[in-house]
Amino acid sequence: MKHYRSVTRGTSVPFIRGEEATRPEHPMNKQFFIFTDGSAIGNPGPAGWAAIVLHGTKRQEIAGSVPWSTVSEMELRAAVEALRLTPAGARIELRSDSELLIDGMRFLVFRWQRFGWRNSRGFELQHQELWRELILLSAQRTICWRWIRGHNGHPIQSRADALAYQAARAQFSSLPMAA
Secondary structure (H helix, E strand, O other), rough: EEEEEEOOOOEEEEEEOHHHHOOOOOOHEEEEEEEEEEEEOOOOOOEEEEEEEEEEOOEEEEEEEEEEEOHHHHHHHHHHHHOOOOOOOEEEEEEEOOOHHHHHHHHHHHHHOOOOOOOOOOOOEEEEEEEEHHHHHHHOEEEEEEEOOOOOOOOOHHHHHHHHHHHHHHHHHHHOOOO
16 A cells, blocks of 8 residues: 655555455545645636545546636635535545645634634735635534645645646636736
């Protein structure tokens, strides 16, 4: 079994092949692994998001784009869209290179709720609708939120990064050119 190391306290994501992966009792067949990323050209600008969902031997890649957004919003959107693909009650390990997403869901969201969706400076929190949706989706699942260093050569995270950039680039290409 091949493992790729992550930056988070020596944990690793196993990649299994062959007969071992097809047995229903194998632990990999009971848990989802999700890798997400967001991209924006110009930030804000044409933007894209992507997620890769692994479950047992199945792999699903999803991506989307919007004409104008920020990287932060796309990171949140990628997590929301990926979690929608998983059933309620699922055990999930979600990895992202967005510290805002990971720290936000680990502990900041509770503070923001307590203080009326305001940040530590007292300003209204951006993208509240996405944070609320993440809270609802995570309440129905068991999720381990893990930060992974971006651009570190992890093949799946690099693929999610490439998909998000391609989605943003496609949106950028469709913009009308100034005369």
